[in-house]
Amino acid sequence: MRELKLQPENTIVDIPDLNRFQIGDHVVVDATGDFDRFEGVIIGMELRRMYGSSYLKPSITILHDGCITDEFKPSDCRKVDPPSPATNMEPSDELRKRVMRAIFDPGATEGFKGDRDLTTWQTDAVMRVIAEGRADA
Structure with a gap:
């Protein structure tokens, strides 16, 4: 039996829409027919196989308001600056x-x-x- 090894060049996936984001990014998801508008943090990104096909679609998982929601497309998300921990927190x-x-x-x-x-x-x-x-x- 031949052993298969994953080569470094096989781990690079270039999907411009998905590559705009990283785990830990703060994002806003605008209201859609399925979701209300909310802010959250990206906790996962993956390529999911569409049922019954060889097509892979990007899927983003977001933590928001104590809930985990997935199946977001990169076009659903918009990066925002994370809230500054120092904002109004340092006393004079x-x-x-x-x-x-x-x-x-x-x-x-x-x-x-x-x-x-x-x-x-x-x-x-x-x-x-x-x-x-x-x-x-």
Whole structure:
């Protein structure tokens, strides 16, 4: 029996529409008759054989809203920039100082402790600082 080996030149598939995408790309799929519009991440790409033929069609699998959906054509998908993790996530130095003051001296921000435990008192103080920060923005 002859052993068959996969050669490197046989692993390259040049399908321009499919090659625009990579696993991990953030994409938007516009509404169709079968799907609503949604954003997701590509988690799989493959060539699927059309039933009863030798034709292979590209198929993209997307993770969106905790669901996995497949059978998308490359023309269904449009690349978008991934959401920046730093967007509105890095506090300014001033906000950081105010939050630290609220943690270390919650009485100055939140007032009298009352019957709250320390953690709740500190949390209430920090939440007030954050709420004031949103109101200032």
